[in-house]
Amino acid sequence: EEWLPLSSSPRVFVRDNFLNKAECDHLRTLALQSGRFRSAFVSNDARSSNAGQAFHRDAQIRGNTHLYLESEDEAASSTLQDVLERMHLAARMPPDSGEKLQIARYRPGERYEMHHDSGPEVGLARPATLIVYLNDVEAGGETIFPLSREVLLQCRPVHHADADGHSRFGIENCCNLRLPELLRVAPREGRAVLFFNHHLLGEKDVRAVHASCPVLSGEKWLAQRWFRFESHFGTASASNMASKALCLDRRCSADGEREQGGILTTMLRARPRVYMFDHALTPDENSRLSSWAASMQPPVAPGQMLEVPQTTGHQDQVLLEQLRKRMHELARVPYADPYEASVTLTRSRAEGLPALEVDHSSEPLVMVLFLHENTSTGTSESDAVGQRPGSLVLPLGICATPAECCGAAGARMQPGPLQVLPKAGRAVLVALRRLDGAPDALASLGAPRSSFVKMDQNWIETGPKLDQNWIATICCFARDV
Ligand SMILES: O=C(O)CCC(=O)C(=O)O
Ligand SMILES: [Fe+2]
Known part of the structure; x- marks a missing residue:
């Protein structure tokens, strides 16, 4: 497993050894050498002018x-550039969305x-935060x-009286509590x-409060990276990453991040966001999946879609659920087990934070698609890149301006169809929404005429229906073609 989901509401993931010791040391050294440390609470940068940060x-x-x-600092340190690139890849955030590294x-x-x-509400929308601890802390x-x-109330920044009448301020009151409803991540060198x-x-997730x-x-x-809705230029890493995406569009060699478990993540496009994951399925899973599909009665004809049964008892149920879960994790979308977790989730929503608003419209909805043999997806637009049979061709829209499509390096990037060659175990993720949740017009996928299995209830015969809360599509190839 790679990033371990710790909570689905709020969405929290953790990964050990995200940075190695040398990288952690390097970042600390850069910080010390800069001589720029200052108190967080006397900060007079732009952020302190907003109400949320004032206190x-x-x-x-x-x-x-x-x-x-x-x-x-970025320009002078290839290690820093590399770390930032991995942070953006891990968060599935486009290269131009990052604030300066804190x-x-x-x-x-x-x-x-x-x-x-x-x-x-005060113009500072940060859809995601990525923290990496740079050292081991002896305690606390x-x-x-x-x-x-209940736990939130015990952690609020007010004076709390304990049983003996002592007063404890804020989180000091709850940091000692060992409660299942208090998610606690201990700092470890390299842990993210x-x-x-x-x-x-x-929408803002009010449950994402932390301390x-x-x-x-x-x-x-x-080291902490905040990501913004809007493009947030000014970092050298943005242009590096965008030009790598350009390179991939033109079929240069893949160059991405190898995650734990051997999955290689590569950003193919920044707008819309398209990611490729090599080795997302193991060879064993590929062959089991293929033989499962081949065993269908009546046989699945080329171009025909096949629904994965939701019912328990199927012999490959465990495999399919495992894959479904992995696809959700790769998409950073909470996985709701159709038989158990969804029930649990509903329950925790009902009982957990009744006074806080929970956005039910954000129910995860990700479809997982498998391409079968003898299928040809395709649109004629793909000819320019020499389409191979069975390739996934994504006619990813036309950018109004090059910069809109690909950020800093946009002027050099030719938007157009993106072809992903079929390779056993490879998965492709297309985000159908922009970071602020608005449907991304550039992600209009059209109707790939391939044989897909959707892992939820319905067949998808046309493009994604954004009015039905589609968030992303992820598909994987179980075979080479
Ligand atoms: O130090 C931490 O663990 C969290 C820091 C944090 O939440 C922040 O700086 O916004
Ligand atoms: Fe924070």
């Missing part, structure tokens, strides 16, 4: 120091009380997410936490 200027609320790495440092006693990272410093209203501050359809427990002993260092 963070109180040392009691947030006592650590931090700095931002600048484009000059390096933060907490000394004993320093903490950051409960807060939300995003404030669309966990990042915590309250998963129920990815969480989404907005729902898949763009940093006080460091009890030692120091805590982290």
Whole structure:
């Protein structure tokens, strides 16, 4: 497994060894050498002018120091560029969506009380946050997410009286609690936490509040990337990544991030967002999937679609669910087990945070498609890239302006159909929405005339129906063609 989903509401993922020791050391050294550390609570940058951040200027609320790495730092460090690229790939966020990388440092006693990272109401929308811890902390410093209203209340930045009549302020009251509804991520060198501050359809997820427990002993260092809805230029990494995507469009060699478990992630397009995952299925899964499809009675004709039964008892049920789960994880979309987890989810929604608004329209809906042998997808537009039989050709729309399509390097990029060659175990993810949840007109997939299996209830015969809350499509090839 690669990124481990810890919670589906809010969406929180964790991955160990996201950065290696040398990379962690390098980022800390860059930060120290810059001499730019300053108190988080006296920050007078643009962000402090908004209401949501104003109270963070109180040392009691947030006592650590931090700095931002600048484009000059990026230009001078290929390690930093590489780290940033991997951060964007991991978060499935386009290259131009990142703020400057923040390096933060907490000394004993320093903490950051409960807060939300995003404030669309004040013009600061941050759909996702990626934190990487840069060292091992002797004690304390966990990042915590309250998963129920009860726990949230016990963590609020007010004085809480405990049973003995002692008063404890804010998270100090709840960092000691060992409760199942308190998700706690201990800082470990190289460990990354990815969480989404907005729902898949763009609305702010009020449940994504979190805090940093006080460091009890030692120091805590982290690197933090915030992602924005709107294009957020000014970082060198944006143009590097966009030109790599350009290279892939033109069929250069793949160059992506190899995740744990051997899955190789590559961004094919920034707008709309298209990702390719090699080795998403193991050879064993490919062959089991192929023989399962081949065993269908009556046989599946080329071009015919085949529905995966929802019923339990099918001999390949376990395999199919495992794949479905993996596809969801790759898409960073919460997986709702059709038989169990969805029930659990519904229950936790009903009981968990009754006073908070939960956006039911963001129900995950991802379809998983498998291409079978003897199928030819295709549109005539694909000829320019020399279509091979069975390729997945995505006629990904026409950009109004090149910059709109591909960000910083847009002027050099030719939008047009994207061809993904079939390769056993390869999956392709197309985000159908922009980061703010609006349907991405560039992701109009048309109607690929291939044989697909959709892992939910219905056949898809035409393009995705955005009015039905489609978020993404992900398909995988079980065979080479
Ligand atoms: O230090 C942590 O673990 C969390 C930091 C955080 O939430 C923030 O800086 O916004
Ligand atoms: Fe935060």
